[in-house]
Amino acid sequence: MRSSVVERYPDKIEVEGPIPSAPTNIMSILIAIVIGILLSAITVFGDFLIKHASLGPAFSRWSLLLFGAVIYGLTALGWFFVMRKLKLSTLGVLYSLSTVIFLVLISVFYFKEKISLIEIFAISLGIISLVILARFN
Numbered sequence: 001m002r003s004s005v006v007e008r009y010p011d012k013i014e015v016e017g018p019i020p021s022a023p024t025n026i027m028s029i030l031i032a033i034v035i036g037i038l039l040s041a042i043t044v045f046g047d048f049l050i051k052h053a054s055l056g057p058a059f060s061r062w063s064l065l066l067f068g069a070v071i072y073g074l075t076a077l078g079w080f081f082v083m084r085k086l087k088l089s090t091l092g093v094l095y096s097l098s099t100v101i102f103l104v105l106i107s108v109f110y111f112k113e114k115i116s117l118i119e120i121f122a123i124s125l126g127i128i129s130l131v132i133l134a135r136f137n
Helices: 002-008 022-054 061-085 090-108 115-136
Strands: none
Touching: 022 061, 022 090, 061 090, 090 115
16 A cells, blocks of 8 residues: 555655654753753762762762662663764763762762862863854754
């Protein structure tokens, strides 16, 4: 049946399913970016637990280390779905940048570590690179 339709109307292109419009495509990319940022925040929580585990003597806080590692593994499931919408290069910048921002916030406000002006400048350049990549994705 399908070949007879193509033979009758050779100049028509047959498409299965709805054709995505540009706003829907942009919206799905934005949703993927937001989900990626949330996954980065969850991963940073795993980093937070691992940092706390490292502050104890030897492996006395092994349960925190294990919980942090489990969080890492579970976020991989979420990254699978985000990777379906974003290029790996864009995803790499998104993950790296959001992770750095979240880690800096935790290190400054929770662990009371100092951040230098050059680090602030570098993070700003990272944000600019993400905006450029998102614009041309």
